[in-house]
Amino acid sequence: MNEKKSHGMGIGARRALAYIVLILLTFLCLFWFYVLFINSTRSHAELTKGFTPIPSTFLLTNFQNVMKGTLPIVRGMLNSLLVSVSSAALCVYFSTMTAYAVHVYDFKGKAIISTFILAVMMIPTQVTVLGFLQLVRRIGLLDSPIPLIVPAIASPVTYFYMKQYMESALPLSLIEAARIDGSGEFRTFNSVVLPLMVPAIAVQAIFTFVSSWNNYFVPSLIIQTDTKKTLPILIAQLRSADFLKFDMGQVYVTIAFSIFPVIVVYLILSKYIVGGVSVGAVKG
Secondary structure, eight states, X not given: OHHHHHHHHHHXXXXXXXXXXXXXXXXXXXXXXXXXXXXXXXXXXXXXXXXXXXXXXXXXXXXXXXXXXXXXXXXXXXXXXXXXXXXXXXXHHHHHHHHHHHHHOXXXXXXXXXXXXXXXXXXXXXXXXXXXXXXXXXXXXXXXXXXXXXXXXXOHHHHHHHHHHHHHHOOHHHHHHHHHTTOOHHHHIIIIIHHHTHHHHHHHHHHHHHXXXXXXXXXXXXXXXXXXXXXXXXHHHHHTOOTTTOOHHHHHHHHHHHHHHHHHHHXXXXXXXXXXHHHHHSOO
């Protein structure tokens, strides 16, 4: 009896510790959003005096100043939405298709191809960006959003995640049954495989969207016209303004403005995150 009681107390203590850690992590994650909101309500003069936890009254003023400025912030958000949504859609669809081909079909060089795709994951963007810029310039796509969208088709990280998820959640017998019923390969992929992959697709869509939304390095090298620039570039231009025009309140309210689409996408797809991550991470 005493052993059961002590065992129950031990479980309760571990559970309490887990809740404490989770509450602490939640606080650390949400605190910076609170700081961002507070700072976006303060003027530049107030921000120079240091942080305060109490909101000020300059939120609307800062927002109006940003809208009245020379930088097309709203157009930048639309450009970022176009690039991020298109990149996420292309990435998850074609990465899932690639993973499906490697998972389902047996062909010569399959192991080599899989190893090569994983090896590409080790190459940082900075190593290949010079050749990429030369290619973009030669085909006449400089200062265009197309080079920011099309390369998302080839994503080794997303492919690897989808491949692991398929090994856990996509039995080959289901594919064989669809073929016996007369389903073509594309119909099988679109009608049978994709619905089963929804949790994994949602997780990777969030990751790809956020990565593309926050991407500054490549867009800053390709996009030159203000009306075609994405939001991170415009925020960087706000921060790099000269001393007379620099307004930290405008920078904070623009950053707060820029994270709303990310929050909306997360809230829409968040219900799939736990299931998608747990199933994809553990091979069945």
